[in-house]
Amino acid sequence: MKKPIKFSFALICGKITIKLLKLLKRNATNLPGSVVLAICPDFLKYLEKPEKIIAITGTNGKTTVSNMILDILTDNGYDCTNNNFGGNVDTGITTALLKDSTLSGKAKKKYCVLEVDERSALRIYPYIKPDILVCTNLTRDSYKRNAHVEYIFNILNKYIPDSSHLVLNCDDIISSRLKLQNKRTYFGIAKIPGERLIPDNIIKDINICPICNAHLKYDFIRYNHIGRATCSKCDFKFPKADFDVIERTFTDDGKAHITVANEGNEYKYLIPCENTINVYNATATITALRTFGLTYEQIEASFKKISIVKSRFEIIEVNNKKIISLLAKGQNPVACSHACNIVRDNPSEKNVIMLFDDMFDAKYATENTAWIYDVDFEFLNCDSVKRIIIGGERAGDYTLRLLIAGIPQEKIFCCEHEEDVAELIDANCETTYVVFDIYNEHLRRITENNLKEKFKNAC
Ligand SMILES: [Zn+2]
Incomplete structure (x- = not known):
């Protein structure tokens, strides 16, 4: 692909901005990306991307899942470009890729883990095609910016590339229906005996069947609309989990023992999670990494070494x-x-x-x-x-x-x-x-x- 002069100029200006920020001992989060995109708005189109890209999006949990995926890949010897320094919109993602590119715009690293803001989909996915794309869940959030969950769903559904293998939450009727033609692997948590469910939240972002509009009947609601639902009228039901947590016990020191059923086998993990929400995050991580090609043994060993960041x-x-x-x-x-x-x-x-x-x-x-x-x-x-x-x-x-x-x-x-x-x-x-x-x-x-x-x- 022939690259325009403004691309090379933007790349050099971006690199200089990163150097200057380094001299000033400031983090290069969004500023280098902002400089680059101001000069060359379609910069990402011309920049060479790493060979294998995992992207993580969704309303809640995307930072935790991105960090876990990055930590486990790094522990297994994969050197990854990433934006875990904080910028998950187009400017931050541009900065991340720019940092790990040569002066001619070639990618220095083969692998890449990117947290992507849902609403930035339209500025990212036309240029960056994740091989694996995780969506943790979709619920209403930041109303003025994000409007309603259906608005965000439609953005994702329109811009997620057809080629991306999706890793989706089968307990979320909304995000589990993203890009129905794409390859997909589902994760979820079955009802755990004795589990304290939260059926009394004020809001549920979906109450009716996405096929026939009849009322949904929930086998159980874990929180908000997250749970396992079937239609009261047609044969619609929640998708089957490929990676299904069937046992979960919390320890006193903020960890959890979980058993994940996959293709007729059961796999046990000790994960750094003190609540069910983080068990979802860990299960999304396991599913993404198994889809990527890591073995159970590799993931299980790495989980023992990582912890949830104390900032949360x-x-x-x-x-x-x-x-x-x-x-x-x-x-x-x-x-x-x-x-x-x-x-x-x-x-x-x-x-x-x-x-x-x-x-x-x-x-x-x-x-x-x-x-x-x-x-x-x-x-x-x-x-x-x-x-x-x-x-x-x-x-x-x-x-x-x-x-x-x-x-x-x-x-x-x-x-x-x-x-x-x-x-x-x-x-x-x-x-x-x-x-x-x-x-x-x-x-x-x-x-x-x-x-x-x-x-x-x-x-
Ligand atoms: Zn129905």
């Missing part, structure tokens, strides 16, 4: 008091409802500090608080939750929502300055949850440190 879930103990930090992803009602469910499942008496960052929305346009009415804040209406402390300019909105959830007003505390939330906790509680958003990691750290100081000084 962390327990700190000071003077017999527990601080549990939990990533909840603001504007994402499914992720937030999970956090509320984890809090209610812990029987100890607790404070819940909520640090959500909605302000990036409000900076540019009208505010959108619709999503907080889809979060199951009702789960926090239980005796063991002693106080809920909310910080920031949206505290009033959250207070109204918590009151609608039936939470007594005397349990709700508002704090104008988010840095000061730790001062409002009930110090008698054994546990304090810090539920934070992906965009306010700094506030989470400040709050954790303030809590640590408070508990240290208490003795």
